[in-house]
Amino acid sequence: MKSIAVIGSGITGLSSAFLLKQKKCPVEIYEAAGRVGGVIRSVRKEGYLAEFGPNTLLNTSKKIEHLIQMANLAGHVTFAEDVGQTRFLVRGGRVIAMPSTAFGFLTSPLFSWFAKFNLFMEPFRPRWKNKYEETVAHFVRRRFGNEFLTYAIDALVAGIFAGNPERLSVIHGFPKLYSSEQKYGSLIRAQFLGARDRKKRGETSKQEAKVFSFDEGLQVLTDSMAANLDNMLHLNNPVQKITRTPTGWKVGYLDGNIMMEREHSAVLLCASAHTAQYITLDTPEKVSLAPLGQISYAPVASVALGYRRSAVGHPLKGFGMLVPGVERLNILGTLFSSSLFKNRAPEGHVILSSYIGGMRQPELAGLPEDKLYELVHHDLANLLNITEQPTFKIAHYFPRAIPQYDVGYGFYKDHIAKIQERCPGLFIGGNYTRGPALSDNLLSGFDFADRIEKHVKEAGLMDV
Ligand SMILES: Cc1cc2nc3c(=O)[nH]c(=O)nc-3n(C[C@H](O)[C@H](O)[C@H](O)COP(=O)(O)OP(=O)(O)OC[C@H]3O[C@@H](n4cnc5c(N)ncnc54)[C@H](O)[C@@H]3O)c2cc1C
Numbered sequence: 001m002k003s004i005a006v007i008g009s010g011i012t013g014l015s016s017a018f019l020l021k022q023k024k025c026p027v028e029i030y031e032a033a034g035r036v037g038g039v040i041r042s043v044r045k046e047g048y049l050a051e052f053g054p055n056t057l058l059n060t061s062k063k064i065e066h067l068i069q070m071a072n073l074a075g076h077v078t079f080a081e082d083v084g085q086t087r088f089l090v091r092g093g094r095v096i097a098m099p100s101t102a103f104g105f106l107t108s109p110l111f112s113w114f115a116k117f118n119l120f121m122e123p124f125r126p127r128w129k130n131k132y133e134e135t136v137a138h139f140v141r142r143r144f145g146n147e148f149l150t151y152a153i154d155a156l157v158a159g160i161f162a163g164n165p166e167r168l169s170v171i172h173g174f175p176k177l178y179s180s181e182q183k184y185g186s187l188i189r190a191q192f193l194g195a196r197d198r199k200k201r202g203e204t205s206k207q208e209a210k211v212f213s214f215d216e217g218l219q220v221l222t223d224s225m226a227a228n229l230d231n232m233l234h235l236n237n238p239v240q241k242i243t244r245t246p247t248g249w250k251v252g253y254l255d256g257n258i259m260m261e262r263e264h265s266a267v268l269l270c271a272s273a274h275t276a277q278y279i280t281l282d283t284p285e286k287v288s289l290a291p292l293g294q295i296s297y298a299p300v301a302s303v304a305l306g307y308r309r310s311a312v313g314h315p316l317k318g319f320g321m322l323v324p325g326v327e328r329l330n331i332l333g334t335l336f337s338s339s340l341f342k343n344r345a346p347e348g349h350v351i352l353s354s355y356i357g358g359m360r361q362p363e364l365a366g367l368p369e370d371k372l373y374e375l376v377h378h379d380l381a382n383l384l385n386i387t388e389q390p391t392f393k394i395a396h397y398f399p400r401a402i403p404q405y406d407v408g409y410g411f412y413k414d415h416i417a418k419i420q421e422r423c424p425g426l427f428i429g430g431n432y433t434r435g436p437a438l439s440d441n442l443l444s445g446f447d448f449a450d451r452i453e454k455h456v457k458e459a460g461l462m463d464v
Pocket of ligand 1: 007039430
């Protein structure tokens, strides 16, 4: 009985492997790095808890709760505090709460009367019928007007993709927005009618889903799944080659300087696109992973700064703030981490997690740490009325943080579909296939586990 190879131990690879193991399918996980979790990394230092990568997960499905129970982590979940329901946007150098009700929107100083009128007209605007692929910017301008794009969506896109709405594709980057327009004719109408459909499917929209993490950060989840898979995990073993054999697949990986090989029934490739491009695919079907190397990634540095609470003038009663590009600041946005979750900073202190760089100012992300601290502190001091230097600093640079679902992304999706179709038993996943959100990547683990189990059973490769 041969096992299933999972390549990459980010959230996608780990959740898939964990769920395959629950189905009694033997797995082997190959990880190039010396640790599991991919971009998820939580660091507890000097009483502060900083996240280098993602900070929050969304509970968009009962399946996520089920996985957490299976991993025995229910007692470690920390839901965001109620203050997290308020989110801020920066406009004109001021930190302004985003309205969450129709009345709040009408009275909000965030948008002009013209922008408000434009938003209320949205249900009366026609569907997109043209054939060419739209950018997010074009879509938003067409449905809501330019001001909403400049002050709200530009900042939101920076918060999710660290991306540029003038380049991101609406159909690939925000497929639910696109399909909402196509199905309901209006995004505002879809808010009401879509809720009914989601209820039927047992899903919760990202806007309504509860935000959560774990007592010691998101790494608790990946560490816990890895502990469950302990003897199946091969760290520091980058995969270099995947070869089709008469009975399945052979994985070639480096162990030190030595090339090793192992036979498997099926392979699930969850390495990031920028590294998967270098894996040789040795099959008679003449397909290659090299084109994945053309997917562009936004560089991002995450910078967590701790302050004495008394030095911060702003009440920090919220999730955090997003910054539109038009404000010309250094940061893309900041999470008020210690307001959102308990036990993130020592008594009398706060921790603020900011992101810098992205497609907006890619040159900033790779700056030396001292410069990053200076730039981020400069913005925070002005916006949040901070009167002292930080008491704690930590930063992490991701040269390729988040894949950009730019216009034309369909080429990569088709290419991935073509490889999987021509190579039965080879599955490809990760944040460049189903969107960057952790919840989507986690849920893809359920899908892969089901599809792989079905494949090995039908191919008579395994007696599961
Ligand atoms: C700074 C930042 C902030 C974010 N914030 C949020 C957030 O708050 N909420 C949210 O939902 N999402 C957020 N995201 C997005 C989300 O974290 C990612 O999309 C998701 O974690 C990606 O998981 P993955 O498994 O697809 O890939 P990765 O985490 O990139 O894992 C891929 C793994 O494959 C390994 N690998 C690569 N090549 C090979 C090889 N040849 N052989 C073996 N192993 C290999 C890598 O070492 C890595 O461990 C954020 C991302 C970043 C970078």
